[in-house]
Amino acid sequence: MAKWLTLVGILALMTLGFLAYVKLRTPPSLERAEVLAHTEKKTLAPLFPAPAFAFPDQRGVTVTTPSLVGKVWVANFIFTTCRTICPLLTAKMVQLQRSLKDVDVRFVSFSVDPEHDTPPVLAAYAQKWAPDERRWQLLSTDVKTLPTIAAGFHVTAEKNVPGEIDPIIHSSVFVLVDASGMVRGVFDSEHREDVKALERAVRTLVGTPAPPPEQGAPSGVELYHSLSCATCHEAPELAPALFGRAGSRVTFDNGLVATFDADYVKESMLAPDAKRAKGYPLRMPAFDQLSGEALLVLTKYVLETPAEAPMPTAEVPVEVDPVCHMKVRATADALAFEHQGHRFVFCSKHCLTRFAATPGVFLPEGPFIPTPTQDAGSP
Ligand code: HEC
Structure with a gap:
């Protein structure tokens, strides 16, 4: 009897284990x-x-x-x-x-x-x-x-x-x-x-009708930032860097190679899934709604920008990341965090997150130390 019970117990456990395994391995059905x-x-x-x-x-x-x-x-x-x-x-x-x-x-x-x-x-x-x-x-x-x-x-x-x-x-x-x-x-x-x-x-x-289409394409650098190309392509963990690559070889997921030229850049925007650069889990969105002129301007910008886009140093102040003390260019799209009316810039998300959690720990001695009188206003 006891043997029989043990057997039933073992069978029940095995079934449960199997069900749990199936639940874990099965992708969730269409929500x-x-x-x-x-x-x-x-x-x-x-x-x-x-x-x-x-x-x-x-x-x-x-x-x-x-x-x-x-x-x-x-x-x-x-x-x-x-x-x-x-x-x-x-x-x-x-x-x-x-x-x-x-x-x-x-x-x-x-x-x-x-x-x-x-x-x-x-x-x-x-x-x-x-x-x-x-x-x-x-x-x-x-x-x-x-x-x-x-x-x-x-x-x-x-x-x-x-x-x-x-x-x-x-x-x-x-x-x-x-x-x-x-x-x-x-x-x-x-x-x-x-x-x-x-x-x-x-x-x-x-109740807002669509405006008439805009005349004339913005410049390459404007398009590159406003279409979020920069956000993905300047984050090496998300997408490959694009600048300084004109004429070089590209290897795809399927092992084929191509040349990084105007046709390839244009195709990447219109049909990104046609050729997938190796090693990126993220898929790039298609930009097939862009006008022919915008495509041309962007392609030219991607091909002609050198690898390290020289920054006009006079206009871009360099600041120190308060967490790792690295020098960071304080551009408009730098990783930044507003604290007590000051915009702090960071070299990486990691530093920003650490700072955001406990800003007090990283604040330099001086003007940004929170003081009780700072926000008190007039009596
Ligand atoms: C959501 C993130 C994302 C955005 C936004 C994005 N891309 Fe991409 N892009 C990728 C990823 C990921 C790849 C690599 C995988 C692939 O080839 O599809 C890629 C590949 C490319 C390639 C081929 C690069 C290579 O090494 O073969 C070009 C060229 C390109 N993108 C241009 C652009 C341009 C121009 C824009 C803006 C109009 C843009 N991308 C916007 C994610 C993005």
């Missing part, structure tokens, strides 16, 4: 939001109410569902240390912000990594991607309520199986919420047509 994005006709009919939440944003301001009433908003889900899909999602978010620059709309990015993405970390991320964007709120969520919020939006946000490059699996949809807090559309950020449809839908809900 409901993704199904909606693919099946829903984008008629802007009310779908479901956005879930209630209260989270601080990158400026420390608490954002709640009621605080967004009266505003049309676009939500997405990201985390700052993600190296595969989020830079792509954020590049698309920033492009959407730019194409809606004349529209009174809010952009809300929920972090799905509550343990790491504190408001200062999110502030540094926003500074890197869209330093001048006031309509973008990046929310620092918490471990307890994140699952409820994700469920409320019908999106996935869960830990990945150990050993995968990104520790969290999460949704890549954009959710459109109207001024009364009702979800009116779910859009697949990976489909260009969906992103275009989202842009039109926002304009419809807010």
